Amino acid sequence: MPRKDEKHVISEIKKAFSLLDCCHIRKRTPYVKGDPDLTGSYHGMRIEIEVKTIGGVVSKLQEKRVERWQELECISGIAWSVEEAVDIIWPHLTSQDQKKLANYKHEIV
Numbered sequence: 001m002p003r004k005d006e007k008h009v010i011s012e013i014k015k016a017f018s019l020l021d022c023c024h025i026r027k028r029t030p031y032v033k034g035d036p037d038l039t040g041s042y043h044g045m046r047i048e049i050e051v052k053t054i055g056g057v058v059s060k061l062q063e064k065r066v067e068r069w070q071e072l073e074c075i076s077g078i079a080w081s082v083e084e085a086v087d088i089i090w091p092h093l094t095s096q097d098q099k100k101l102a103n104y105k106h107e108i109v
Contacts, residue, residue: 016086021043036048042089042092056080076088
């Protein structure tokens with residue numbers, strides 16, 4: 001399977017999240033060093049997701065920014081795939097929205 005670049009993973013995440021009710025997510029522009037790649041909201045809850053791909057390195061500043069969003073009780077985390085982005089938002093989803101994203105959910109083994 002070919003390796004996906006960050007731009008492609010971001011596009012896949014945006015496509016998956018577009019299936020959700022009351023969700024808006026976009027690529028952050030202009031880029032500010034250390035800020036997560038994706039920003040948005042789900043039913044009024046802030047979303048901040050840093051996207052990385054295989055070989056990508058999470059900087060200390062990126063870690064601190066994601067941790068700060070988590071301290072503020074935002075939906076935030078670091079995702080290496082669309083499945084991991086879904087894992088980040090999953091606990092906050094309505095049961096109806098969970099059904100919409102079930103195909104993206106990691107299997108619990």
